[in-house]
Amino acid sequence: MNLLFPPHCVYCGCFLPEHLGLPLFCTSCTERFRSVGIPFCSGCGTPGSVFSLVDQICLHCHLQRRPFDCVVTLGVYDGDLRQAVLRMKRITEEPLVVSMGILLAAELSELLGGQLPDAVVPVPMLWSRRVRRGTNNVGILAQAVAETLQLPVLSNCVRYQRNCKKQSSLPIRLRRQNVQGAFRAAARYDIKECHILVIDDVMTTGATAGEVTKVVKAAGAAKVTVAVVARGIRA
């Protein structure tokens, strides 16, 4: 296969000599996308410093608990990571989505250690949006994370029950209201007492991930970890 399709880095396009398997990132792109050593608040994924985080939790999360229990991210939605997330929305960038999923899985197993979740739930995509784009990048991302961690994916566990505007098209103050009560859980999945891993590409206000969390917790999930490729920081 390597002779027919010589492997190239899925982000920068450089040639990968003697590359075997996935992820298809060169060493410098892997380092670029994994903010190893930068502390992130485990409650909301905001980057902090050893001084601003107490017990790995930021002041905001100490004052106000969020619906989810933990957030894992590769880094801040900025620079190359932002470019990668934007490219991941294109139908032609499936190898980039899969490779990013494998990096996110590595981050998860490093941070969660032996406390890996029981199942993966992707943040759903509106049917109309999926048709327009021709791909469901978050679904593919979730599949790649799940396969790497050897976890089941509950693809249709959470669905939209009404139409919503695109979160990124709205000002921050309207985003919570836009997704409030937008989701419902499918009754056929028994997730009682489970630790669920909710996957999305980017998280900014946390409103969407929060609503999905509320739905899976109402269906009986005991714990929810949210994993996103990038954490958008509010300006």
Ligand SMILES: [Zn+2]
């Ligand atoms: Zn590269």
Ligand SMILES: [Zn+2]
């Ligand atoms: Zn926090």
